Amino acid sequence: MPPKKLSSLPTKERTLFGRLIQEYESKKHKQGLKTADAILKKFPDHGETLCMKGLLLASVNRREEGIELAKKGVRFDLTSFICWHALGILNRMDKNYEEAIKCYGQALRIEGGGNLNLLRESAFMHLQLRDYPPLVDKRLTLLKMQPHVRSNWVGLAVAHHLAGNHEEAARVLTGYQDVMRDIPKRNYEHSEILLYHASILQEMNEHVKAEQFLEANKARILDTKAYSEILAQSLAKQGKVEEAEKIWRGLIDRNPECKAYFVGLLSVRGIDLESRSDPGKSDEALALFAEIQEKHPRSTAAKRLSLVFARGEEFHKLASAYLRNGLTKGIPSIYSDLKSLYQDDAKREAIEVIAESLRSEWSPKVEEGTDATDPPSSYMWCLYYLAQHYSQQPGKVERALQYINSAISHSPTQPELHMIKARVLKRGGDLQGASFAMSDARLLDGQDRYLNSKAAKYLLRIDEVEEAVKTVGLFTKPDAPDPVSDLNEMQALWYLVEEAESHVRKGETGLALKRLHQVDRVFQEVYDDQLDFHSYCLRKMTMRAYVSTIRFEDDLRSHPQYLRAALDLIRIHLDLFDRPSSSVDGEGDKGGKNGEAAALSEEEKKKLAKKAKKAELRAAAASATGGDKKKSNAADAKASGNNDEEEVPPPLEDKDPMGEELLKKTEADPLGEAEKFLGVLMRMAGRRVETWTAAFEVWYRRNNWVGCLSALNRVKALSADHPDLNEMIVRIKRVDLSNLSQPAKSVVEKGLKGLVEPEEKSLEVVAVEGMQRSPASAEHVLGSAKALFTLRGAEAKRDVLELVLGLTREEVGCSLKTLIKAREFLKNKVKAAEEEIQRFDQEGSKVFPLADVFKRHEELKEYRRVKLEERDGWNVGREEEQE
Template sequence: MPPKKELPAKERGLFKRLIQEYETKKYKLGLKTADTILKKFPEAGETLCMKGLILATMNQRAEGIELARKGVRHDIGSFLAWHCLGILCRMEKNWEEAVKCYGMALRIEGGNNVNLQREMSYLHMQQRNYPALIDVRLALLKLQPHLRLSWVGLAVAHHLAGSLDEALRIISGLTDTFRDTPPRSFELSEIHLYRAQILFELGRHADVVTFLQGPANKAVYDKKASKLLIARAYAAEGSSDKAAEELEQLLRWNAEDLGVIRDWLKAKGVETAPSSSDGVAKAATALRELSTKFPKSGAAKRVALVYLQGDDFRDQAETYISAALQKGVPSIFADIVALYVDDKKRIAVEEIVERRRLEWAPAKDAGDQQEPSAYLWSLYFLAQHYSKTGHVERGLAYVDSAIAHSPTMPELHMMRARVLKRGGSLHSAASAMEDARLLDGQDRFLNCKAAKYLLRIDDVKGATEVVSLFTKPDAPSPTFDLIEMQAFWYMAEEADAHARSGNLALALKRLTQIDRTFQEIYDDQLDFHSYCMRKLTLRSYIDMVRFEDQLRSHPAYFRAALSAVKLLCQLHDKPDGDSRASGSNGHLTEEQRKDAKKAKKAELKAAEDAKKATAKPKDTKKTDEDDVPPPPPDEDPDGVQLLADTRKKPLEAAKIYLLTLQERAERRVETWLATFEVALRSNDWLVAARAVSHAHKLQSNHPQLHKQIVQLRRKVPDLTSAPEPVKEAIGAVFASVLPDEVTLEAFTTAYLQRATSAAQKLGAAQALHALDRTAEAVTLIQTLTHAESKTDLTTALAAREELRLLNADVSAREAFDAEARKRFPHADMFKAHDTLKSEEAERQAQRKFWEPAQQDGDADPSVPAGHAPPTQN
């Protein structure tokens, strides 16, 4: 390694000042100082690297990294140059290059630089490179054996690497050396609990109890965590009675902890879903004991509803629900709805609330109503109940009655919007949600719900205007601010709206931004590797690392990834297809370019006005942050370039999403159905066969799976010349799902005979289409709207789309819509164009009635349009 190049004394002084200016965030002064040195010594490597570091901090990263690399070439023997380049690579999230740079810096420095070693450990942790992490942590322990942090860091490294015995040996040795600790030492308490957690994960449950009930008990101050760990250790070793005693102590502290109550029932031998009479009797006995010991516990009463049956359930449910309705608990239905998986309990709940509604209803010849609020909340509950069970008309009747009773409650208008949405009337639902929002303009939740309902009717512009009321005024756009705030719901809904409108560029842009946001969340854990170690929040740190490892199993990512795969398959099927935002070559059309230009000018003007409004006075003192420019603008805000690049290899992009889904959501059948679609288009028959096999094991009667099996059998080529392992694998799949002796026609006929739902019949129709039996498929789809079929709205809409894909006659589609209107009278998709226009005109008239009422001083501004003020009963 060549020696480090030294500067003259004067320039060395300037260089020290340069480092000080960087550390104090005086970046502009730092650039001037660096230029002063470089004017005389243009090949000063360390100065070039420091200048590059400052430029990167000022959002000029490309130029900064180039300068740093140039500086390293000029002064390859300087550890500072390598350190600067490592920091820049870390800023770019290029962890591998950062590790290499830090490694070179350590080699030059001799390996005794504690700061470099510590930063190396964080980078290895970020990459989950546990063997290297253990080596670095061991080196830090040798450098600083007197620090607890060094021992704890090595123990955590072994713990995460799976070496639990070694982690226990290290942490036990550390706790045994504690002397003269303060009376209340949080650090010692956390280390004791962390040691107990390692013992528990090792399966040494008796040692957990002995340790936490021994001398360590006095040093542990998180008593809840200690007792919970002791209870679970007792339960794991079979001491159920002792586990129940510990859990009862926790319930004395907090009787509303559902998790502890469930653990207590498990310790009492109560099954999660008792099927036998003995199991039900044991559950009833345990629940009576629980209610006797904790009579005020609402959580215990709620858990009892899961286990009780028959008259016992009715009595308990009536007490629980009636008390909540009388108190005016809006979330009571959300609390109860999980019980609806049992039809008997659902019917019982309906009868209970209906009876209570009649009891609380105002009588015509009575004076003051005894339970006015309870009556209102019973209407609210029943509206939700009938909406959930598919009785849209009854749900609307109850919610309209509730609105007539109390027209100023936003919750009622929200419920009306939800009932209409479930009935398929998305435009009316958006209007009802706007009514709710206007009743309380300062409620962010109502604002977000109104924007979501606008996106459901593809009104992106209206949704943007609504959310702009709560976004930063100085942000480039409301959407930019929501993306910065990681609002997954908005990005996903806007992507779906753009996809339905044909704007594939912006749809792909939003879905890509969701993926990038998840990557940012993963990258942001870098700071916690140091913070959690310093604060010794070891148990929370372990939980955080394990959560980050499963980050992309989040429902928001699952939904976005499936949407992205579907969109990318669409790009493959129609590579030259036009979209609303892009032409066949991925560029804006002339008319769209003019509209985009106008929108861009309006956006820039709004941003400039907001900047002027929030500008500081001229005499405001300048701060260090003034040297940092704002983030660079998005060079592809409309996603046009992204779409053009993706069109070249859409299936390759889809495979990246699928690899993540196969790793993080392998138990979801949708993962393998999407995998098949991509593999089929890629002619990757082995992957397609394996996808079918996985899906068949998860849900063998899935409608889409049946169609895919038919497609695979029809399209798979002759495998005579294929490698033997490939033939065996595909043959094994066919043997399990569709043997050779069964024809595709017989397979589809048998599936149709077994079909018990409308969705399965639709899957059979899709299979018939794949077999080129289009006429039969159309006939089968048309039967889905008959009175005897139990078709839900989602399946009906999918069937309507399938008719379009089948190129069915206009008369057939009109007949389908006519029959569907009888089943789903509120659904917009089945209504005639004139009907939709008249409904829109009616909504506009109601909105006009609303606006003057807001300005009329004598009118009640809280009464929404189309609703009479409440009458006195």
């Protein structure tokens, strides 16, 4: 018996199918499923009903089952546009936009190409995929079908604009303004379209047309601020200095704290922030700022920008007044505000002199009868500033610590002071002490979520993951399965990345992969969320913000947190490739079930098993509580006759809580998984040198020598003095090309000749020339040590040890970060003996006496015990005060 079409269904079932459509559109999913089952009971092969049931199942969080059912329905009725439309919607819900487009296209062919809903949804899918030519075609078709709908005109203009065809976009908007009549005088949507049109003309560098357009439509543009900004920019580009300056001054009068307006005013006079090296331009800028300050004496922006151009005695005068005002008012962010000036050594030294003089002036006087004109807090905020100032200076961390301890003695209950103490200790390498200091700040203000988050971050940096979870759990939803799941839902990137790196340090590869993949999922969700705005912004006519959002989404994965997570993932994949048995021998996943027997003692195994059992019991209790609550909510909804609660899908179960399945999948092809993230970085972060050093490492293991040469050339172009460049050159020039075909071999040999100049230079010279070219750079010394070890292996061990140990001399001025890298190199690559590592630690601790990395485990354990005792005494003291 052939499957039944809607037209061939009996009258009763046709009525039921119409009701089924209405129930889906009104989101009565449970009722809709019952109606679909009633039809399928008599006609189980009815394709359209099967597809509608698939839609309803997907809406109640049974998406996989719904897609399979819809595919089955399509097979039963290949000529129904309803079936193809339903399958397209399901693919869109599943974020499978390519398949959704195919389904919509098939539905349009069956329907005849005149279905407005299908055309609109297809256009949105093409825009989601940035497939602009078919997007323009769909938008043009919609405009021809409904020329009276203004969103069709604007949609076509946006399509042309995003496709890079600005002239066509402007022409469409001109046609829209000619066609649309009887628009109210004060219409916000029309005002936004006019401003959008002007912005397109500005992007086309048609500044004369933009000016004329704005002047002609001035009465209809309601956003006067945006109007003035675009007009000022267009006038400035035409060289109409006086007119543009007048507008910028009017904008400054309107908002004297907007730095962008000051920058615009300076640009009219041919001055930018890089012109501070030109005395003439600097003097002109200072005179301009002085003039504005006479009119707006409270303008902080004018005062701050003056510091960019001032120099010598003028800078000392202005900076002294600015810093005194900020510290007197107790502005905590004053250091962050002035930090960018530290690029100029003369200005940094001048600020240091000013701050020290203010500290001496405000220090508590011992003589009787001394009157203090400034509030007592000024001295504390000055110490607060100086602590931050010295913590960033090489070799002055201990001095910074003295200042912040003095400030805490002055005002022990100020959370900001303890927070800065934590940062000072962190920069000195004392991560344990930093974590305790940040926890002190949190305990002083238990209702501050920022302090809570910072305390959790510092706990993760000392690998106290469980304590960090408890800490952040104070501010997460109480009904969430666990705090981490709630943070993942809230897209807390900082937490996910920090916890992942903690798991890497602990050898818990599965959990590290899980957290980093959650970061990737967050960015994918942000990208997918724009789908809702394609229709919303066309309705609201917020075109400028919409185009800005689309361009932001295009560069979404260039975000620093994504770059950090992707590089961490690539490093993990490379490590899995280099040590494929890591998850079996206990080196890779010590915290999970993989390799635990090899990594833990019997007593530790029992503790871990007991902890896991407790976690399972807690999860089961939470699940039971959630189930009871759900039943109660459903009962309440039923009693009140409201079925909305019943329609809310339950949260998805985490089928891989420890990341074990993800680890197995990654181990199957670690380089293939690494290349997925590498491809994203090359598209989105191609200007970052880290992207191409990672590309070199991946392609080197792939024996992709052409790719390695390409990556090296990009590294040279971005950073010709990169510390690891010579080591990579040594590695690539020592590869065996005998297995390559003759054409490939010729290409690689030609590329290798261009890496070193002159060509006859030996690899020994290449290995050490970085150190010779930059003798004062510790990073280049370490790079040369790596290159020598790569070139000569164990034979170079003595020379390498001498070079690396030399980094610990105080006169070298090596940073803590570089010393940590050097220690890892000695331990993991050189395989230095324990005595040699201890010697390095002893020398390193002389340069950075606070650093945990150079301390023995017993020292850290004792240090932690002392800190905990201090905390207990502090808590007892607080309880006594409260009593």
